[in-house]
Amino acid sequence: MAEVKRADVLNYLETANMVEISELISDIEEKFGVTAAAPVAVAAAAPAAGDAGAAEVKDAFDVVITEVGLSKISVIKVVRAVTELGLKEAKELVDAAPKAVKEGVPQAEADELKAKLEEAGATVELK
Numbered sequence: 001m002a003e004v005k006r007a008d009v010l011n012y013l014e015t016a017n018m019v020e021i022s023e024l025i026s027d028i029e030e031k032f033g034v035t036a037a038a039p040v041a042v043a044a045a046a047p048a049a050g051d052a053g054a055a056e057v058k059d060a061f062d063v064v065i066t067e068v069g070l071s072k073i074s075v076i077k078v079v080r081a082v083t084e085l086g087l088k089e090a091k092e093l094v095d096a097a098p099k100a101v102k103e104g105v106p107q108a109e110a111d112e113l114k115a116k117l118e119e120a121g122a123t124v125e126l127k
Contacts (some may be wrong), residue, residue, distance in 0.1 A: 003081070032115075034108065061110035062103045062127045063117070068094055071121030078120045082113055097122075 013021060029035050068075050072094060079101055080090040093099055102113060114124045 032108075032111065034111065059106065060104040061107060062100045063105065063110050063113045064100045064125045064127055065094065065097045065117060065122050066125050067123035068097050069121035069123060074120035075117060075122045078116050078122075082116065094122075098125075100127075 016024070065075070065079075076087070076090045076094050079085065079093055080087065083090065083093075083101060085093065093101065101117070102110075105113070110126050114126060117124045
């Protein structure tokens, strides 16, 4: 099965009509238990940037493997798939846990990556 790249998704969204995009968003919300409206509501509720003590809304996360678990090979496979690292580099990254797999990724991507790694047996934190 061919791996879908980010560019493929963007190309699809450029050509899709609004009904298709709306259905896709609904499917994503249902499958991953998220809502597209939450980030907008949080941003609207946050104080203005000029206010003293304004709370920052975090929009980039580091996905960190804290423990590999018993299925080290499965974790290495997931790391290879999501980072496009070679076998040796992925193994070194997993062996160096706690170690960031990806840094500065959006929340949705971070949550998806965390779920994949946890399914493979790793313990993961988002920082």
